[in-house]
Amino acid sequence: MTKTHETMPWVQYLNEKAALTQPLPRWAEQPDTLIQYYETMVFARQADQKAVALQRTGKMGTYPSCLGQEAQGVVYGTLLERRDVLVPYYRDQPALVARGVRYADIYRYWGGNEVGSASKSYGQDFPNCVPIATQAPHAAGIATAFKIRGEDRVVLTVCGDGATSKGDFLEALNLAGGWQLPVIFLINNNQWAISVPRSIQCGAPTLAQKGIGAGLTCVQVDGNDVIALHEVISEAMSRARNKRGATVIEAISYRLSDHTTADDAARYRSSDDLRDAWDKEPIKRLRDYLHGRGDWGPEKETALQVRVAQQIQEEVDAYMATPLPSIDDLFDYQYAKLPKGLAEQKEEMKLGGVGHD
Numbered sequence: 001m002t003k004t005h006e007t008m009p010w011v012q013y014l015n016e017k018a019a020l021t022q023p024l025p026r027w028a029e030q031p032d033t034l035i036q037y038y039e040t041m042v043f044a045r046q047a048d049q050k051a052v053a054l055q056r057t058g059k060m061g062t063y064p065s066c067l068g069q070e071a072q073g074v075v076y077g078t079l080l081e082r083r084d085v086l087v088p089y090y091r092d093q094p095a096l097v098a099r100g101v102r103y104a105d106i107y108r109y110w111g112g113n114e115v116g117s118a119s120k121s122y123g124q125d126f127p128n129c130v131p132i133a134t135q136a137p138h139a140a141g142i143a144t145a146f147k148i149r150g151e152d153r154v155v156l157t158v159c160g161d162g163a164t165s166k167g168d169f170l171e172a173l174n175l176a177g178g179w180q181l182p183v184i185f186l187i188n189n190n191q192w193a194i195s196v197p198r199s200i201q202c203g204a205p206t207l208a209q210k211g212i213g214a215g216l217t218c219v220q221v222d223g224n225d226v227i228a229l230h231e232v233i234s235e236a237m238s239r240a241r242n243k244r245g246a247t248v249i250e251a252i253s254y255r256l257s258d259h260t261t262a263d264d265a266a267r268y269r270s271s272d273d274l275r276d277a278w279d280k281e282p283i284k285r286l287r288d289y290l291h292g293r294g295d296w297g298p299e300k301e302t303a304l305q306v307r308v309a310q311q312i313q314e315e316v317d318a319y320m321a322t323p324l325p326s327i328d329d330l331f332d333y334q335y336a337k338l339p340k341g342l343a344e345q346k347e348e349m350k351l352g353g354v355g356h357d
Contacts, residue, residue, distance in 0.1 A: 068256030162193025177214030211248030223251030
């Protein structure tokens with residue numbers, strides 16, 4: 001449903017019981033797009049779980065799970081055209097998959113190998129941004145370039161709820177509003193900024209309304225509802241392409257995982273809240289809806305699970321076969337001409353047998 005949620009429009013079509021709250025948009029009457037969203041979410045979730053297993057067994061570095069937040073990335077990753085630019089943050093694996101990035105490259109990146117950011121499948125999309133909110137001004141800058149060149153392209157950038165408290169985020173909103181930039185700011189409000197709950201992150205009723213002062217269109221959406229996400233993001237893209245300015249979208253979800261594999265959310269999060277959030281997660285919601293209208297069933301589910309397991313194993317095998325980076329990589333990409341001090345350090349490390357050649 002579309003209604004006022006506190007001070008902000010709130011959009012939902014499919015609630016946590018997999019029941020429609022308003023008539024379907026025409027595109028969703030046919031199952032193809034919804035099934036595509038479902039299959040991509042299933043792949044993203046299982047590949048994500050494999051990443052956690054790789055980290056736990058010492059085969060990968062610290063990793064930020066996207067468990068429970070797959071719907072958002074899958075939808076905007078699918079809707080963005082190749083000419084558009086995604087400026088992601090560190091929990092955007094589902095969007096990267098939807099954009100055609102191999103999970104082997106995602107594993108490589110979190111395994112500490114920057115070759116994972118160099119895949120041709122990224123196109124002109126930016127690599128993961130780990131510093132909080134610094135990607136927002138980057139997105140505004142890219143959108144400025146598009147406007148100056150007169151290019152029909154859109155930028156979409158993503159951040160968590162905690163990032164909306166950073167000056168970088170607010171400054172980017174101000175620039176986007178003042179210059180009417182073709183950019184979308186999507187807030188994945190998963191209720192936790194590491195251990196800081198949304199309830200004390202900001203005193204405003206919504207995070208989306210932070211764009212009002214910048215003159216931006218602002219909306220809240222059920223971040224576990226692919227139909228609502230599709231509608232809201234499509235509208236924001238149309239607005240940007242038609243020179244009607246930027247949009248702030250706050251997608252309401254829940255981080256079902258720890259913040260990263262270096263965190264223990266049980267220390268600050270109640271089991272009751274987590275249990276309640278599992279009842280609202282996006283994959284089961286969409287599966288139940290598709291099953292209820294006869295577009296999905298046990299045979300299709302079994303076939304999907306077999307196919308996904310095989311695909312993920314192929315990605316893991318490709319990751320594990322990746323050659324270790326050379327010690328030269330620590331030095332060779334810092335300066336056009338390596339300073340004497342660093343050149344000496346490079347030789348010392350190589351002579352000392354540190355690293356891999």
